Structures are given as C-alpha cells and as structure tokens.
Amino acid sequence: MRWKGIILLAVIIGIVVVLSLLLTDIWLERQFESLGSAIVGAKVEIDDLDFSLFGLHMRWDSLQVTNPKNTMKNIITSGRTDFDLDLLPLLKKKFIVENIQMTNVTSGTDRSTDGKIDKKVKKEEAKPNILTKTIDRLQADIADAPAWQLDDFTKKVNVDSILKFLHITSPAKLDSLQNDLKTTYNQWDSTFAAVGWEQDFRYLESRVTAIKPAELRTLDGLQSAYTTLNQINDKVDSLEAFVTETRQGLASDLGATTAKVGMVDDWIKSDFQNALEQAKLPAINKENIARFIFGDKVISQATQILGMVNTVRSYSEKFKSDKPKKEKPPRFKGQTIYFTRQRSLPTLWIKNIELSGHTTRGLQIGGQLKHIVSNQKLINEPTNLDIHGQRSDGANISFLGEFNYLESPMENFALTLGKMPLDNLKLSSSPLLPNAIEKGTGDLEIKLDIGSESLAGGLEFIAGNINFDFGETPSEKPLDKTVRKILSSKSTLDLNVSLKSDNDNTVLGLDSNLDDLFANELKKIIGEEIQQARAKIEAEVDKQVTRRKKEFHTFVTAKTAALEAEMTKYENMLNEQKAQVEEKKKELEARIEEEKQKAKDSIQDEAKKRLKGLFD
Amino acid sequence: MVVLKILSKLFKALRSNESPNQLAWGFVLGMIIGLTPLWNLHNLVVIVLILIFKVNAAMAGVAFILFDIIVFAFLPLLDPLFHSLGYWLLVDVEWLRPLWVFISTTPVLAWCNFNNTVVLGSFVVALLLVVPLYFFTKWWVVQYRDKIDARIQKWKIVQILKSTKLVQLYNKISQLGD
Known part of the structure; x- marks a missing residue:
C-alpha cells in the first residue's frame, strides 16, 4: 500500500466531486442535446438544465425540438420540466422516472435560429x-x-x-x-x-x-x-x-x-x-x-x-433484441448489446409524463404520456398517449395514441x-x-x-x-x-x-x-x-x-x-x-416394255416357226 | 514537458532500486488504460490500483501513452478486431450470456459498459496481454539494467550528446521530476 497514492486518490476524488457539482449540469445538457439531435435529425436544445446529484432531481427551463423538415420551426417546445430519477435502478444503469411534469407545451412555434445540424446524421440501413x-x-x-x-x-x-x-x-x-x-x-x-x-x-x-x-x-x-x-x-x-x-x-x-x-x-x-x-x-x-x-x-x-x-419502432427493436444484428458503429464507439433478465427493470422507463400547454391556435391542452420504456415486454405495458384540449369557443382537440x-x-x-x-x-x-x-x-x-x-x-x-x-x-x-x-x-x-x-x-x-x-x-x-x-x-x-x-x-x-x-x-x-x-x-419403262414385247414376239415367232416344221 | 517528465521518471526508475515486478505491473496496468476506451469505469479501478499499490506510475504513464498511440495508429485494424471479438463474446457465445446479464443488471458493475462490443473486446485483449506483457517487461527491465544501460552509456553518440547544451537542459528538466 502506498499512503501517498491514497492521499492523492482522495484529493482526486475531492476534485472530481467539486468539478462534477460545477460541470455536471453543462455536461448532461450537452449529452441530452446531442442524443436528442441524433434521434430527431435536427437540433434539440435544452436551456438551464439543473441536476441535483443528492436528490437525483432534474429540471430544465425550456426544451426546443426542431422540425427536421422545416428547421426554422419547432415540432415541440416546452417550458419548465421537473422529474426525479430513482437511485437504486440508477446504480444498475437503469433510468427510471416516476413522473415528469412538463409545462407550457406548444408545437409549431417559430425558431429564432436555424435548427439544422451541420453534421450529417448517419442513418442506419434498417x-x-x-x-x-x-x-x-x-x-x-x-x-x-x-x-x-x-x-x-x-x-x-x-x-x-x-x-x-x-x-x-x-x-x-x-x-x-x-x-x-x-x-x-x-x-x-x-x-x-x-x-x-x-x-x-x-x-x-x-x-x-x-x-x-x-x-x-x-x-x-x-x-x-x-x-x-x-x-x-x-x-x-x-x-x-x-x-x-x-x-x-x-x-x-x-x-x-x-x-x-x-x-x-x-x-x-x-x-x-x-x-x-x-x-x-x-x-x-x-x-x-x-x-x-x-x-x-x-x-x-x-x-x-x-x-x-419508424424511428420509434426501430429504437424499440434495438432494445428488445437479445441477438441484435452486427452493426458498423463509428470508430472506437462499439455497439451496445442490451441484456435483460426476466422481471428486471428496463434500461429506460418514464412511467408518466404530465403535459400542459397550448396550441398555436390558442387551445389549452393537457395530457399524459405513459410508459416510455426501452423494452415494453419487461413491464408488459404499451406506450400510451392521451392529449386533450379545448377553447372557450368550443374548439377542441383529442389525440390518442398507442405504441x-x-x-x-x-x-x-x-x-x-x-x-x-x-x-x-x-x-x-x-x-x-x-x-x-x-x-x-x-x-x-x-x-x-x-x-x-x-x-x-x-x-x-x-x-x-x-x-x-x-x-x-x-x-x-x-x-x-x-x-x-x-x-x-x-x-x-x-x-x-x-x-x-x-x-x-x-x-x-x-x-x-x-x-x-x-x-x-x-x-x-x-x-x-x-x-x-x-x-x-x-x-x-x-x-x-x-x-x-x-x-x-x-x-x-x-x-x-x-x-x-x-x-x-x-x-x-x-x-x-x-x-x-x-x-x-x-x-x-415404256421402252423396256416395248423391247420386252419385241423379245416376246420374236420368241413367239421363233416358236411358231419351229412348231410349224414339227407338224409338217 | 509532461512527456519529458514521464520519460525522465521512467529512466530514473529503470536505473533505480525499484523491483522489476513494480515496473512490470506499472507497464501492464498502463497498457489496460491505453488499450481500452478511456472513459470507462474499469479504467477508474485500474487508476486506483496504480495509485494505492506500489507499482511504478511512470511506467504506467509510458504504457498508457504508448498503447494509446498504437491504438490510434492501427485504429482501422484494431477497431474491427475489438468490435468483432466483443460482438462474438456478447452475442454468439451462448454460455457466457448469464455472465453478461449478471454484469448488466448488477449495481455499479452495469456502469462498466461491458455490454459494449469495443469496450469488452479491447478489455479482453488487454487481459490476454497481461501475463505475457508482465513477464516480458520484467525480463526486459532486468536485461536493461544488466546489459543495455551500460552499453548505451558507452555509445559515442551518448557521450557527445551528454556534453551538449541540449542534454544539460534535458538533465535540468529531468531534475524537475525528482
């Protein structure tokens, strides 16, 4: 045992803890943005993410998901979002969230900057x-x-x-x-x-x-x-x-x-x-x-x-398969194989998202997204979406979905x-x-x-x-x-x-x-x-x-x-x-017949001559 | 400067009283960090081992840099090798499946990323190299101390270089590591 080393280790751990307290929010924000952008194919932006390591509480003040077909518009935006991560599953690298509160959800809003991503997202050949x-x-x-x-x-x-x-x-x-x-x-x-x-x-x-x-x-x-x-x-x-x-x-x-x-x-x-x-x-x-x-x-x-x-479906297949097809991942990134055990928790499970917000045409909307999960078989539940909204003049919206x-x-x-x-x-x-x-x-x-x-x-x-x-x-x-x-x-x-x-x-x-x-x-x-x-x-x-x-x-x-x-x-x-x-x-043939006849006649004449002498 | 400092410490260690075992273990542990993707939990464990046990840290630093250079120089060759080996172990070898399930579902162990083909493939290659590389390093340290060091010191080029300002400067820099 090297005591100097142990002290150095303790110092390093201390520095890491302090740095993580200072930098985790920025790091997580970038990770989420990069992962989201890769999935959507256009910029996903999160503002003011705050992660509390001790309470495992996460919140952000705003979220913008760019429409990949029109990168000057957002598919969805949200205001303050709050949720807690469960500690014990997190130790097993499983992200379990009981409830996400997502407020001020809107869609189709204009963006102040272009949400196009410069780097081409390499689509997998599915x-x-x-x-x-x-x-x-x-x-x-x-x-x-x-x-x-x-x-x-x-x-x-x-x-x-x-x-x-x-x-x-x-x-x-x-x-x-x-x-x-x-x-x-x-x-x-x-x-x-x-x-x-x-x-x-x-x-x-x-x-x-x-x-x-x-x-x-x-x-x-x-x-x-x-x-x-x-x-x-x-x-x-x-x-x-x-x-x-x-x-x-x-x-x-x-x-x-x-x-x-x-x-x-x-x-x-x-x-x-x-x-x-x-x-x-x-x-x-x-x-x-x-x-x-x-x-x-x-x-x-x-x-x-x-x-x-199709994007949702392909991700669900990825997590579900125990024997996934061999991919060609980027250099030194590798391919992650997901292993699950019967009745174990899935890698990701957001049990409930409570949404509240409004549409661009002024309808107040609210709803729930249930069971966003990496492997539905493990929880035996499909993912459900139920959004309703109405306006004072009677205009109304209802959106039900099941994956x-x-x-x-x-x-x-x-x-x-x-x-x-x-x-x-x-x-x-x-x-x-x-x-x-x-x-x-x-x-x-x-x-x-x-x-x-x-x-x-x-x-x-x-x-x-x-x-x-x-x-x-x-x-x-x-x-x-x-x-x-x-x-x-x-x-x-x-x-x-x-x-x-x-x-x-x-x-x-x-x-x-x-x-x-x-x-x-x-x-x-x-x-x-x-x-x-x-x-x-x-x-x-x-x-x-x-x-x-x-x-x-x-x-x-x-x-x-x-x-x-x-x-x-x-x-x-x-x-x-x-x-x-x-x-x-x-x-x-005619000539032969003729000659035959001649020969026949000649024989007959000769015979007659001879017979004539015989009876004279 | 860091590289010079590590090299200075390495040569110092080679000529010091540190046992070949300590040097060899340092080299082997550094090799594991260098050969596998850096930001993974197992490397943190390796770093802790280097810090708390009496293994030569300079040798670990040299091995880390050396194997990192090797990996990136031969990336087109090594990446598919690690990926294929990892994929084979994770997917094709049925009897190992319970082990991967255990690792993937056990607290803390799950964060080792051993369900990633490159992490597992490179880690297994590193483990396979541990024993031969340990004995080879140990043998080489002995050889260096017995024969090579003395011979190197006699080289004319070394004699000339030793008297140059550059080497004097290097020696001064080397002192920084003391």
Whole structure:
C-alpha cells in the first residue's frame, strides 16, 4: 500500500466531486442535446438544465425540438420540466422516472435560429418494413406523377423545351434489330452460297438428259439406264430432304424476324408514352384533381408521421433484441448489446409524463404520456398517449395514441379536431387553391392503424361557412378567375383521404367536393392546350421514328423477298428435276416394255416357226 | 514537458532500486488504460490500483501513452478486431450470456459498459496481454539494467550528446521530476 497514492486518490476524488457539482449540469445538457439531435435529425436544445446529484432531481427551463423538415420551426417546445430519477435502478444503469411534469407545451412555434445540424446524421440501413416501404412508395408517387406538376401548365405548355429533352429510343433499337437481322440474313446468304444445289441439279439434269431411251436398242442397255435413273432419283430424294429442311429453317427464322419486326410499333408507342411522361402532361379528371390540390401536403405530412413512427419502432427493436444484428458503429464507439433478465427493470422507463400547454391556435391542452420504456415486454405495458384540449369557443382537440411492441409492432393513432377556426389557414400550395381561408371552421378526424405487415389510415376534413381571401386586387388570368368562381360558389369543403398499404402495394385515395367542378372547368381552360401539346409531341416522335421505320421495313422486305426468291428458285429446280426424272422413268419403262414385247414376239415367232416344221 | 517528465521518471526508475515486478505491473496496468476506451469505469479501478499499490506510475504513464498511440495508429485494424471479438463474446457465445446479464443488471458493475462490443473486446485483449506483457517487461527491465544501460552509456553518440547544451537542459528538466 502506498499512503501517498491514497492521499492523492482522495484529493482526486475531492476534485472530481467539486468539478462534477460545477460541470455536471453543462455536461448532461450537452449529452441530452446531442442524443436528442441524433434521434430527431435536427437540433434539440435544452436551456438551464439543473441536476441535483443528492436528490437525483432534474429540471430544465425550456426544451426546443426542431422540425427536421422545416428547421426554422419547432415540432415541440416546452417550458419548465421537473422529474426525479430513482437511485437504486440508477446504480444498475437503469433510468427510471416516476413522473415528469412538463409545462407550457406548444408545437409549431417559430425558431429564432436555424435548427439544422451541420453534421450529417448517419442513418442506419434498417431492414425495409411496412413503414419504410410506404414512405418510399408515397415519395415515388410525388416524384413520378405528372399530376404534381400542374402549376407548370397553368402558365404555358412549353412543348419546344420539352422536345429538346425527349429521349426517343426507337431509332437506336431499330438499328440494333437491323444489325441482328443482318446477321441472320447473312447466315442464310452464306448457307445458299455453300449448298451448291444449282450445280447438283445441273449435273443431275445432264445425267438424265444423257439417257436416251430411244437410242437404246437392247434390253440390257435399257435396264442399265433404268438403274442409273434410279440412282439419280435417290440423289434427287436426298436433295429434296435437304431443301425441305432448309425451307423449314428459313421459315422459322423469317417467322422470328416477323415477330421482332412486330415489336417496332410497341417501341414507338412506348416512346410516345415516355415522351408524355417526360413532359408530365397530366390527365385532367376527377380522380387526379384532389391529388393536384391536396396530394403534396397529405403525402408530405403522412411521410413525416410514418418516419417518426419508424424511428420509434426501430429504437424499440434495438432494445428488445437479445441477438441484435452486427452493426458498423463509428470508430472506437462499439455497439451496445442490451441484456435483460426476466422481471428486471428496463434500461429506460418514464412511467408518466404530465403535459400542459397550448396550441398555436390558442387551445389549452393537457395530457399524459405513459410508459416510455426501452423494452415494453419487461413491464408488459404499451406506450400510451392521451392529449386533450379545448377553447372557450368550443374548439377542441383529442389525440390518442398507442405504441404497442409487446408482440409484433403495432401503432394506433386517432386525432380529432372539432370546431377549429380556420381563419387565415392556407390548405394547399397548389395553384388551384392559392388562397387562404378568410373565415370558417373545420372538423378533422384522422385515424391511423399500423401493423407489422400492413397499415390503414383515413382522414376526413369538413370545413363549413368558409370564405376565401382573394386579396385586394385579384388576378384576371383565366385560370385564376375560374378558381375564384369555383371557390366563391362553395361554402363547404369536404376532403376524404384513405391510405392502405401492405408489403406489395400502397394505395392513396383522395376525394374532395371540389374535384368535379375543377375537372370540368380545367378541361375547358387547359385541356385544349394539353391536347395540342400531346399532338405536337406525337408528331415529333413520329418525325424522328417514321423515316427510320420505313427504311427498316424496306430493308426487311427486300431481304426477306430475296431469301424467299432464292429458296423458291431451288424448290423449282428440285421440282423440275423430279418431273424430269419421272418423265425419263416413264419413257424408259415404256421402252423396256416395248423391247420386252419385241423379245416376246420374236420368241413367239421363233416358236411358231419351229412348231410349224414339227407338224409338217 | 509532461512527456519529458514521464520519460525522465521512467529512466530514473529503470536505473533505480525499484523491483522489476513494480515496473512490470506499472507497464501492464498502463497498457489496460491505453488499450481500452478511456472513459470507462474499469479504467477508474485500474487508476486506483496504480495509485494505492506500489507499482511504478511512470511506467504506467509510458504504457498508457504508448498503447494509446498504437491504438490510434492501427485504429482501422484494431477497431474491427475489438468490435468483432466483443460482438462474438456478447452475442454468439451462448454460455457466457448469464455472465453478461449478471454484469448488466448488477449495481455499479452495469456502469462498466461491458455490454459494449469495443469496450469488452479491447478489455479482453488487454487481459490476454497481461501475463505475457508482465513477464516480458520484467525480463526486459532486468536485461536493461544488466546489459543495455551500460552499453548505451558507452555509445559515442551518448557521450557527445551528454556534453551538449541540449542534454544539460534535458538533465535540468529531468531534475524537475525528482
């Protein structure tokens, strides 16, 4: 034992205690801010955190959580917050809080500074789930759908600029196909050049012609010629088999060629469709109008909510798994594996948060968040959220939520807003709904049920007694006038949104009472222009492709005809040869019969002569 | 200055009457702090051991600096090694699970962060190095005292350097550690 060392240790411990009393608050504040910012993806700021080591009491005067989608706004802010940590679990590195009192909670407040974090938060590559799949599909929907670009067309359909960027693929495909076909045709040209049928037929013809039955006087000579002719016939038969086989091969190749040529029209159609998509020319119909107006906002809100739920879900999985997937943590930071024992306390458990505050529209709200816990299985309770609020004029809010990770993950939310004043509220950034509501009230009901394999949600918004603010000097453009006419004629607005998603599909349905009116009026104004644009694009595609298509067809027709003619020539030669052999055969058979008859007659005459002498 | 002071103390210790055991234990304990992530409870325990037992603190300081340099010089190699070893022990070796559960749920022990792959991996590597490094250091101290020190003192370069102003200054600085 070294006494000097023990004294030094005591001094160090003393310094550490004093420093911790002085610096723990700042250190904890920074730790919480850094952890919160990493989770949210934008600045989380805590002011005046005070931690009492002896009572394990913590409080802060204000909390600001930046909205990661709009870093000049806060998702949530709170005033003074107080809570106590339990000592015994803390020794086991478990943070158990009985109750947090959070006052003056508000949301959507403006920030005085940008809450963007400079350092990019490295997102973990999580396994895709129903939430990430739905988010991806909804975002792809925004990116791909021509409907979202309507505001471009309210100005002027600039076809010329669209045409500059058209990417027509048919000519290149035609070139490639023509090269393929050229190879096939060349193979056939080589085949016909190599077979030497013409020489064969000429040689056989000369041999057949050389047989002259009329000049053959003896039966032996005729018999020998007949044998030769049979040999020639066999040769013709084998040539016939070869020609037939070649014909079948050619027919098959030309058939395949025809099928390929048939694809050309599909390519051209596809080019036209792609050109329309590139031009983002919308189809103006009832179904698309609600998307034009509300799609952007609804999808943006939906993806934000689903993203937050996914963050909560991924953290719950992290704490729950005893056999977590091996991660790639930052250098020398390592991966923390959470071990739990049956009936032991979870690593983090905030049993209750009491909230009180107000909304930006002046509703006094209060509520509870129960069981924010690292592993729900250990306490056998889901996390619950219950917030209610109202205002003296009858406006009210209710938000119920449950995050249930006891078995497979499930989240359920229900938000109801009643008699909400809509004064100065802008419902959409679409050019079809450019004006804020001057006066009116609205009822909103949102339900969202998320499971492990599917999710379903619905939104119903009914606004009544609404007047739109058209400004001091309303625009006199035809579209703006039409929008004004439609909106002035309506004192109510109904919007229904449905969202269904599973592992294979996501279906977003939007429907409002403005759809029909807008569809009809819009068709009158910009429908004609869009039709003209479509025609111009079609003409351009046609111009670029038609000449090439004609050249291609000429080439194919000429080559096919040439090959067919060549094949037919050989088939004709074969038929001629067969006929010639047949004819010569008949001639020889006739001559043989004739010579046989002559021989028979001669034998008969000789026999008669001999018999005659015998009986004389 | 701190490095010079530690080096001065180290050479002084090497040439002093302190036993090779004390020097070797100092080196080994310093190695544990240097090889594992610093801000962890086990390192506090190691520091306490250095302070209360008669082990050579200068040797511990040298080992801490040396192994810290090694870790950061070979971080791309050592970090995945520690992470993989820690992950294997924590997740794949089933029979060790009760131990990790015990450590993770026992007061104070839970704060050692042994459920972190790099902390556990580096700590296990450090433990594996304790015995060989202890005996090697002990042997090296004996060798140094018997052979190397005398030889070094005879080097011409040392003789020349000893007479330079720089070394005189160094010697003066070295006195600061006395």
